Amino acid sequence: MNRKIPPDAFDYYVSLGVERSYQEVAKRYGVSKAAVVNLAKRESWQQRIAQMEAKVREQSEKKAMESMAAVRERHLAASRIVLGKGLEALRNMSLESAMEAVKAIDLAMKQERLILGEPSERTELTVEDIRQRYERWTREDGNQETD
Secondary structure (H helix, E strand, O other), X not given: OOOOOOOOHHHHHHHOHHHOOHHHHHHXXXXXXXXXHHHHHHOOHHHHHHHHHHHHHHXXXXXXXXXXXXXXXXHHHHHHHHHHHHHHHHHHOOOOOOHHHHHHHHHHHHHHHHHOOOOOXXXXXXXXXXXXXXXXXXXXXXXXXXX
């Protein structure tokens, strides 16, 4: 077990992936685990691995963001095409036959707002809405108790 550990030992260590261990490196090169540990400390294997993993994560996140941006742009472009076609059809139709165009325009506008991160539907409640709901619930609860 007195053989020198070759320069490519770190590369082998990296290649082990989830099975990565100093013991595996020692077994591969026929040296003691302590020798591998000492080399790893001298050459900062753990810090190098951490840097590599950080770079990989950064690249993956960048690619994911670029991909999401491309999808968003494609969807937005498609939505705008549908909106344009719907408006064009609406201009050329009589009021009675324009419902399909109106539906296409409505759908395209909702999609466009959704893609841009805006609400596509009204979801807020006014104070009056809440008061009416409360009164209805209390009336319903009161009716159930008298039955």
